[in-house]
Amino acid sequence: MAPLQKRAWLGIAIGGTISAAVLGILIINGATSFYDDNMMRWTVTGLIIGMLAAWAVLIAPFSSSKGRMKALYDERDEAVLRRASGAQLWGIIGALLAWSIALTEIYWDQGTIPIVFPYLIFWSILMVNTLSQGIGILIGYRRMG
Secondary structure, three states, X not given: OOHHHHXXXXXXXXXXXXXXXXXXXXXXXXXXXXXXXXXXXXHHHHHXXXXXXXXXXXXXXXXXXXXXXXXXXXXXXXXXXXXXXXXXHHHHHHHHHHHHHHHHHHOOOOOOOOOHHHHHHHHHHHHHHHHHHHHHHHHHHHHHO
């Protein structure tokens, strides 16, 4: 298994666990109480920043054309990374579609969504972006192998 593929698996495991924890916190406490509960807000923000930091350590070094990571991958890995952006795009579009439909249906009668949701949409898109890149990497290796 290629180093990038191993890192993608690890990134998905870490990101999936953190995403599940964030989702659980938001479901248990209610997403609309995000601004009212400082501990919840800092916990969720810390978890998401931790997920982004894990991605920065695991996957981002492979995206650079310089440095010591360059020696760990070849042209096949570069092709997989280029193709992974397609999975990221579809992941982001799917997440935005889900947010749009869910929020429209839930808050239709009020005519507006609570102000907390744009903030949560932003964080969720960052999480989806990192997870879908890992998934795209794994799909790329599967198609090549």
